[in-house]
Amino acid sequence: MSDELDRIRREMHAVLQQPGVRPDDSLQITRRTFIHRSLLFGAASVGQTFAWWPLLNTIDVAHAAEAPFKFAWISDTHLYPRSLNTRFVDKVVRAVQEVQAMDPPADFLIFGGDLAQLGKIEELELGVELLKDLKIKKYYIPGEHDWYLDMGKKWGELFGQPNWTFDHKGVRFIGLDTVSRGPDYWTAKKMTPEERMGHMATLDGTVAGAWAGVGREQLDWMQKTLADWDKSKPIVIFSHNPLYEYYPPWNFWVRDWREVNDVLKPYTKVTNIHGHVHQVLYNEIGSMRSIGMLATSWPWPYAPEGVPKLTKPMIRVDPGDPFDGVGWGTVNVNADDKVDVEYIMWGRKEVFVQSPEDHDKSIEEVIRPRIADNQYPWENP
Amino acid sequence: MINTSTFLCILRRSTVAGAVVAAAVVVGPASANKDPVTPKQLKLYQEAFMEEVRKGDLLFHGDAAMAEQLGVKLSTTGWACAMCHPMASDTHPHAFPKFQQSMAKFATLRDMINWCIEKPNQGEKIDPESEAMKALEAYITWSNTGSVLVPGKY
Numbered sequence: 145m146s147d148e149l150d151r152i153r154r155e156m157h158a159v160l161q162q163p164g165v166r167p168d169d170s171l172q173i174t175r176r177t178f179i180h181r182s183l184l185f186g187a188a189s190v191g192q193t194f195a196w197w198p199l200l201n202t203i204d205v206a207h208a209a210e211a212p213f214k215f216a217w218i219s220d221t222h223l224y225p226r227s228l229n230t231r232f233v234d235k236v237v238r239a240v241q242e243v244q245a246m247d248p249p250a251d252f253l254i255f256g257g258d259l260a261q262l263g264k265i266e267e268l269e270l271g272v273e274l275l276k277d278l279k280i281k282k283y284y285i286p287g288e289h290d291w292y293l294d295m296g297k298k299w300g301e302l303f304g305q306p307n308w309t310f311d312h313k314g315v316r317f318i319g320l321d322t323v324s325r326g327p328d329y330w331t332a333k334k335m336t337p338e339e340r341m342g343h344m345a346t347l348d349g350t351v352a353g354a355w356a357g358v359g360r361e362q363l364d365w366m367q368k369t370l371a372d373w374d375k376s377k378p379i380v381i382f383s384h385n386p387l388y389e390y391y392p393p394w395n396f397w398v399r400d401w402r403e404v405n406d407v408l409k410p411y412t413k414v415t416n417i418h419g420h421v422h423q424v425l426y427n428e429i430g431s432m433r434s435i436g437m438l439a440t441s442w443p444w445p446y447a448p449e450g451v452p453k454l455t456k457p458m459i460r461v462d463p464g465d466p467f468d469g470v471g472w473g474t475v476n477v478n479a480d481d482k483v484d485v486e487y488i489m490w491g492r493k494e495v496f497v498q499s500p501e502d503h504d505k506s507i508e509e510v511i512r513p514r515i516a517d518n519q520y521p522w523e524n525p
Numbered sequence: 526m527i528n529t530s531t532f533l534c535i536l537r538r539s540t541v542a543g544a545v546v547a548a549a550v551v552v553g554p555a556s557a558n559k560d561p562v563t564p565k566q567l568k569l570y571q572e573a574f575m576e577e578v579r580k581g582d583l584l585f586h587g588d589a590a591m592a593e594q595l596g597v598k599l600s601t602t603g604w605a606c607a608m609c610h611p612m613a614s615d616t617h618p619h620a621f622p623k624f625q626q627s628m629a630k631f632a633t634l635r636d637m638i639n640w641c642i643e644k645p646n647q648g649e650k651i652d653p654e655s656e657a658m659k660a661l662e663a664y665i666t667w668s669n670t671g672s673v674l675v676p677g678k679y
Contacts, residue, residue, distance in 0.1 A: 224603040231602065261603065346586060348611035394611060442608060445615040463609065464627045464644055507620050507678050510671030511612045515575075516582035 156389055156429075159402060213313050216243040216280075217473045219256025219384075219419035220439030222289060223267045223274075231466050232261075235440040235490075236274045239472040242488065244278050250474060251312065252280055256419035256437060257287025257323065257384035263341050265298050272302055283308065287384045287419065288323040288355060288395075292344040293337050296324055307362055309369045315477060316373050318366060320383040322398050326355030343517065347394050347444070350518050356385040356395040358404055367407045378413040380475070386436060387416045388429045391447035393513060396421055401429075408432055417475065417485070424487060424495060427452035435485050443469030445504050448511050456496050458489070460504045467491045574663065577656075581664025584657060585613065595657040600646035606661075609645070613668035623677045634662060 221236045223229075243250060255275065260267035268290065275282060284303040291299060296306070306321035329351055330340040343351040358366075373379065381387065387404050390396040398404060408414050414432040422444040425436025443461050451457070461469030467490040476484040489495045497503045583591035587605025592598065599606070610616050618634050625632035628640055635653045638661055642648040651657050 229602045229604070346607065348607060442604075444611065445609070448612070448614060462627065463641070466645070501679055504615055507617045507675060508673065509614060509617065509619070509669055511614050511668050512670065513612055514582050514586065514607075514668070516579045516586070516588075519579065 152389055152392070156401070159405065211313055212476070212478045213251045214246070214248070214474055214476045216246065216250040216253045217256055217417065217437050217475065218243065218253060218275075218440060219437055220258045220287065220422055220441055221271060221274075222258055222261040222439070222441040223270050224261050225264070225266045226270055232441050233270070233274065235467065235470060236271070237277075238467075238490070239440050240274060240278045243280075243472065243474075246474070250280055253278060253282045254319070254382050254417070255282060255284045256382060256417070257285050258289045258419065258439075258441075259284075259287070260290050262338075262345055263290055263293030263298070268298050268302055283310075283317075283319055283382075285319045285382055285384055286321055286323050288326070288344050289341075291323050292326070293341040307365065313477065315378045315380055316370070318369060318379065318381045320358060320362065320366070320381060320387075322356050322358055322383045322385040322387075325357045325359045327353050329353060346517065348514055350513055350515075354392060354395065354399045356397060357399045358383075358387075359400070360403075363400070363403050363407055370407070370411065373411070375410050376412050378415070378477075379408075379411055381408075381414065381416045383416060383418045385420050386418045386425070386427070386434055387432070388427060388434060389450070390421070390425070390427070390452065391450045394444075394447060396447055396450070405430055405432070422470075424455065424458035425452065426455045428454055437473045437485075438469075438471045438487055438489060440470050440472060442466075448509065451505075457503050457505075458487075458495055459492065459497055459502050460506070465491055574667075577660045577663035578667045579664075580656075581660035581662070581667075584661055585610075585664050592657075595655070595660070597651050597655070597657040598649045599642050599651070599657075600648040602645075602647050604646050606641065606646070609641075613665045616665045616669070617672075617678075618662070618666045618669050619672040619674050620676065620678045623679070626679075634665070638662070638665075 218236075218239050221232060221239075223232050223236065226233055243253060253275075259271035286296065286299050286303075286306045290296075299306070306324065307319055309316065309318045311317070326344070329335075329343065335343075343349050344355065346352075370379065383398070385398050386396060387398055388401050392399070409430060412431055416432055416434040417437060418434065419437055419439065421436045422439035422442065423436055423446060424438070425434070427434045443458070446457060458469065469489065469492075471488040471490045473488060474486040476486070478484070487495050500506050580591055580595070584595070584597070584599060585606040587600065587603075587607070607613075616634075616637075621634040621637065622632060624630070625637060625640075627644075628636065630636075632640075635658055638658065639650045639653070643650050
C-alpha cells in the first residue's frame with residue numbers, strides 16, 4: 145500500500161471506526177439467491193448459450209413504519225451512439241424489461257449515473273429513449289461520463305436538478321451529485337470539451353485528478369434536509385461514487401468523506417447506495433453502511449488495494465460473455481427493520497466467490513499508474 | 526567410449542559454433558558488450574523501452590492517432606483495453622504462458638491480447654511480431670513491474 149493511501153486509511157479508521165460504532169443492527173446486509181423470473185425473458189428473446197441463472201442478492205431496507213416496498217436500481221450503462229455499440233444498448237433493454245416485469249412492481253427506479261459514455265447529446269437521449277419503456281417513476285443522479293462534455297447542460301435539461309430529496313413510506317431518500325465539482329484541469333491546458341471529457345472518461349487517467357466530491361454547499365443542503373428527520377428513522381442516500389475512501393486513483397471515493405461523515409453521524413440508520421465501481425461492494429463506515437451496485441455495461445476489476453474487508457467479492461468474470469458480471473439491482477424496504485439489496489447478475493448462479501480461485505485477485509499483482517496522458521501535450525506545467 | 530562418427534559429429538558442431546562466434550566478433554557491433562556500460566547508453570536503452578511503453582499505453586487506452594500511426598484497428602465498439610483493465614490490472618502478464626480457459630488452449634500473453642481485440646473489442650487481430658503488439662506487451666509488463674512471476678496460474 146502506498147504511504148499516502150496508508151495514511152488516509154489510518155485516518156479514516158481513527159475518525160470513523162470509533163470503538164462500538166457501527167450501523168444499527170437492523171441494517172445488516174442479508175444475501176439470498178434464487179432464480180429470477182427474468183429467466184423467462186432471456187430464454188424467450190435470445191438464443192444465447194450461456195447459463196440463464198440471474199442471481200438476486202437482496203437488501204431489504206428496514207424501518208418499523210408503514211408498508212414494505214421495493215425499488216429498482218440501474219446505473220453505469222455507458223451508452224455510446226447506437227450505431228457504434230449495440231451491446232450496451234441490448235443490456236439496457238434487458239434491464240428495463242426485467243424491472244418492468246417485477247411483480248409486485250417496484251415503487252420507483254433510481255438511475256445511478258453514467259447513462260452516457262462520452263456525454264454526447266445523442267448518448268443521453270438514447271438513454272432517455274431506452275428508459276422510456278419503464279413506466280414507473282424514475283429518479284436520476286449524474287455520473288462523470290454524463291457531465292464533462294458540456295458541464296452538465298444537456299443532463300440538466302433532461303433530468304433537472306442533480307441533487308434531490310423525497311420521503312417515501314417512512315424513509316427519507318436523498319440523491320447526491322458527487323461528480324460536478326472536479327478541479328479545473330482543462331482551462332490552463334486549453335482543452336476542447338471533447339478532450340476534457342476524454343480525460344474524465346478514463347478511469348485510470350492521471351489528468352482529471354480527485355474529481356469526486358460532495359462539496360460544501362451540497363453538504364449544507366444535506367444537513368438542512370435532514371434537520372427535521374428523526375435520528376432513528378431510515379435514510380437512504382444515492383450517490384454515483386462511494387461516500388468513503390476505497391481507491392482514490394480511480395475516484396472510488398469522495399474526497400470530502402470526512403465532512404459527509406460529520407453530517408451523517410447523528411443518524412443511526414443510514415444506507416448509501418452507489419454506482420461507479422461496477423462491482424459488488426459492501427462497507428460500514430461509522431454508523432453508515434455502503435453498498436456498491438453492478439453496472440449494466442461492464443465490470444471493473446477490484447482495485448489493487450483498499451477493498452473493504454467486509455466485502456464478499458463478486459465472482460471472477462468470463463470476459464467472453466458480455467452479460468457476465470453485469471446487471472442491475474433492487475432494494476427491498478421491509479416493515480420489520482431489514483434492508484435487502486438484490487444483485488441481478490445475468491448469466492450467474494453464484495454472484496460471490498466460492499473459492500480463492502474465483503476471485504479476480506487470486507493472481508497477486510503490483511500495478512502502477514499510466515504515464516502517457518501526463519506527457520506532451522498534457523504534461524503538468 | 527567415443528566412436529569415429531560421434532567424434533566427427535562433435536568436431537563438425539564445434540566447427541560450426543566456432544564459425545558463428547568468429548562471425549559475431551567480426552560482423553557484430555564493435556562495442557557490443559565489450560566495454561563497461563555508460564550512463565549515456567543506459568539512458569538510451571531506457572528511453573527506447575519507455576517509448577514503446579508510451580505507445581502501448583496510448584493503444585491500450587484507445588488513442589486513435591496512435592492506432593493509426595501503427596496501422597492497427599484494436600476496436601470497433603468504442604471499447605478500449607483499459608476499460609476492463611485500468612492500470613493494466615487483471616492482465617496478469619506474470620501468469621503467462623498458461624492454459625487459458627476462454628481460448629481453451631495453452632496461450633501466451635500475445636494470444637490473449639489478440640483474443641481480447643477480436644472478442645470483446647471486436648477489432649482486428651494484430652501480427653504477433655508487429656510494433657503494436659510489442660508496444661502493448663511493453664506497457665502491460667511495465668505496468669505490472671513488481672508482480673511476481675507465477676507462470677501457469679489460473
